[in-house]
Amino acid sequence: MSGTSEKSTPAADLDRSAVTESDIDSTESGALVHRPAAYRSVFAAAPLAMAVVDGEGRIVDANDALDALLGGGSAGLAGRVAAELLDLANDARTWHAYREVLRGRQAKLRCTRRLKQPDGRSLWAQVTVSPLDEATPGVLLSVADVSAHRDLQARLRHLQMHDPVTRLPNRTLFFERVSAALEAEAYEQSGSGRIGLCYLDLDGFKAVNDTLGHRVGDRLLAAVAERLTECAEDAGRTRPSVPLVARLGGDEFALLVEDSTGTEQLADLAESVLKALQAPFDLAGHRLNVSASIGVVERHAAGTTATGLMQAADTTLYWAKVDGKDRWTLFDPERNAHLMTRQALASTLRPAIEGGEFRLDYQPLVGMSDGRLRGVEALVRWDHPRFGLLSPNRFVALAEEDGSIVPLGRWVLATACRQARRWQLDNPDDPPLFVSVNVAVRQVWDSDLVADVAEILAETGLAPHLLQLELTESAVMGSAGRPLQALQALSDMGVGIAIDDFGTGYSNLAYLSRLPVSVLKLDGSFVRGFQYEGAGAPPNPADQVVVEAMIDLAHRLGLTVTAECVETSAQATRLRSIGCDTGQGWLYSRPVSPDRISELLGTESGTETYAVGNP
Numbered sequence: 001m002s003g004t005s006e007k008s009t010p011a012a013d014l015d016r017s018a019v020t021e022s023d024i025d026s027t028e029s030g031a032l033v034h035r036p037a038a039y040r041s042v043f044a045a046a047p048l049a050m051a052v053v054d055g056e057g058r059i060v061d062a063n064d065a066l067d068a069l070l071g072g073g074s075a076g077l078a079g080r081v082a083a084e085l086l087d088l089a090n091d092a093r094t095w096h097a098y099r100e101v102l103r104g105r106q107a108k109l110r111c112t113r114r115l116k117q118p119d120g121r122s123l124w125a126q127v128t129v130s131p132l133d134e135a136t137p138g139v140l141l142s143v144a145d146v147s148a149h150r151d152l153q154a155r156l157r158h159l160q161m162h163d164p165v166t167r168l169p170n171r172t173l174f175f176e177r178v179s180a181a182l183e184a185e186a187y188e189q190s191g192s193g194r195i196g197l198c199y200l201d202l203d204g205f206k207a208v209n210d211t212l213g214h215r216v217g218d219r220l221l222a223a224v225a226e227r228l229t230e231c232a233e234d235a236g237r238t239r240p241s242v243p244l245v246a247r248l249g250g251d252e253f254a255l256l257v258e259d260s261t262g263t264e265q266l267a268d269l270a271e272s273v274l275k276a277l278q279a280p281f282d283l284a285g286h287r288l289n290v291s292a293s294i295g296v297v298e299r300h301a302a303g304t305t306a307t308g309l310m311q312a313a314d315t316t317l318y319w320a321k322v323d324g325k326d327r328w329t330l331f332d333p334e335r336n337a338h339l340m341t342r343q344a345l346a347s348t349l350r351p352a353i354e355g356g357e358f359r360l361d362y363q364p365l366v367g368m369s370d371g372r373l374r375g376v377e378a379l380v381r382w383d384h385p386r387f388g389l390l391s392p393n394r395f396v397a398l399a400e401e402d403g404s405i406v407p408l409g410r411w412v413l414a415t416a417c418r419q420a421r422r423w424q425l426d427n428p429d430d431p432p433l434f435v436s437v438n439v440a441v442r443q444v445w446d447s448d449l450v451a452d453v454a455e456i457l458a459e460t461g462l463a464p465h466l467l468q469l470e471l472t473e474s475a476v477m478g479s480a481g482r483p484l485q486a487l488q489a490l491s492d493m494g495v496g497i498a499i500d501d502f503g504t505g506y507s508n509l510a511y512l513s514r515l516p517v518s519v520l521k522l523d524g525s526f527v528r529g530f531q532y533e534g535a536g537a538p539p540n541p542a543d544q545v546v547v548e549a550m551i552d553l554a555h556r557l558g559l560t561v562t563a564e565c566v567e568t569s570a571q572a573t574r575l576r577s578i579g580c581d582t583g584q585g586w587l588y589s590r591p592v593s594p595d596r597i598s599e600l601l602g603t604e605s606g607t608e609t610y611a612v613g614n615p
Helices: 038-045 064-070 091-104 148-163 171-181 183-187 205-212 214-236 261-278 306-322 333-354 395-402 405-426 441-447 449-460 480-492 524-528 543-554 568-577 594-601 606-611
Strands: 002-011 024-026 030-036 048-052 057-064 108-116 123-131 136-145 192-202 244-249 254-255 281-283 286-288 291-300 327-330 360-366 375-384 388-390 432-437 466-473 498-501 517-520 561-565
Touching: 002 286, 002 568, 024 388, 024 606, 048 064, 064 136, 091 123, 108 136, 123 498, 148 171, 171 244, 171 254, 171 306, 183 306, 192 205, 192 261, 214 244, 214 254, 214 261, 214 281, 254 281, 254 594, 261 327, 261 441, 261 606, 291 306, 306 327, 306 333, 333 375, 333 395, 333 405, 360 405, 360 594, 375 594, 395 405, 405 432, 405 449, 405 594, 432 498, 441 480, 441 498, 449 480, 480 498, 498 543, 517 543, 524 543
Parallel strands: 291 327, 375 432, 432 466, 466 498, 498 517, 517 561
Antiparallel strands: 002 108, 024 030, 048 057, 048 136, 108 123, 123 136, 192 254, 192 291, 244 254, 281 286, 360 375, 375 388
8 A cells, every 4th residue: 555645734623532541551661562452342343544653653552444544454454554555755844743742742643644555546534643652652543545535625626617508618717727837836847937827718609698698608608618729739749748628707718828939939829829710610500700809928937926917818808908909919018018107198198287297398389471479389298207308299198088088177277368468467568478279179078168267367367368279170071069159158258279180180171160169280191292202392282272272262251270390491481472370380499488488578680580499
């Protein structure tokens, strides 16, 4: 009889011995001498396998039940070393605890052992070792066959760890395997020290459940599981191990490659899965076509956690969905870093507004005819404590998504109006500058923009005609109901309304005549076409025709035109020649601080504006 160990569990409590002082005496030699007492018949007839072991660990006596359990004669067990028969020395923890009980230093030992019988079969046995009593040396050893209990436990664990619909490992077992694969001992012994994961869900599975019912949906999941298992088995034929296929819940599945050889292996596996799912499924009289989106992650096991691996896989699966579905996408650290940065910005936007982390720069708007400063556009910046100075394209879209654009827009509006009024008071002899402020369409819907503007103008003392609100063409065109009413009320108040990036959206010129708009700002893509492509090379004549037509139409409608992105004097000259009213761009100035605008207002020559942002 030989055995292997499971985990030993020494116990601290002492059960009363089944053998008493009146039954066994100790001789001078230390051997146990049995009296012809009643205990002998009880000991022999007991269904529990038992043996008396002396202080040296040798069996003194054993009953027939132990004989049957171990498959040998009870007479042959006497004098044998109990630890060898029951595999108690297989692991250091059990061996130490057993010797402590023999020496009377520990109250009890209970452990489970897998014992191999002479005929080759094996059984699970629970071994208990307890001292006889204080006056009698030696211990009582009992052995219980717990194989049936272990088998029941194994069946229950299988049910607990497997999905009843697909019979695949479930989320619990999957995470156990991932965690085990990421332990240092596991990957240090493997051939590559890498791990890979294909995380997928079915595209449009909800529609199957909703239209055909959960019964058909379950059959589809089971059929998908079979194909995924076939893909894993095919992949394992040329690899050391077969990928683990698991159902994580709903229509989500995972294929775990515990000893990955690189991204190529994972890519091949993902491709095979997509190909396998392309064939239609014939289920319960229904012919179904499904596809899958797959997120693929492959990396070194060292330094990776199960949570981190799944987060990366989940993110990559989302990318595959966004990119069009029915495809696999490989995890991209740079794309993920951008996403994490975006999330970090989104989560701190509102506190940043309250904490005063934003500031305004101002870009001059210059008259094309005389080069004098007419106004400025307020441009918000986020002075982020971690990411540094951020331009609007990094956070405005986030602010519009979560609604924080409303308090941010109100702050920008109040700050810009207050600054414009300060310039006016500091330079009473100069024509006052107007200030242009960008407004998001959500500010019109989610707040009372008209009331906010009226309150801010009253508070700052800025005249309404010195405030210009810019909305994008896509936000303005087609406006009706509340947005149109708000624009009309602002226009009636005397506030200027400008359409930003004109020419890139709907360009519904007929509708334009019915909007309370006073300014068109030509998108920079038109102006860039005015610059020479090479030395002496003429610009594209079509650009000039289009821009000239838009300026002429705007003037006929009583609107003024501002050209954005003016970067060269040649562009400025051509825009001036076709009647453009104002220009904005790096030729005149980059966005600058309020103090720089104040310096410009203190000069007498308007031509100095050409250098205001380029010291």
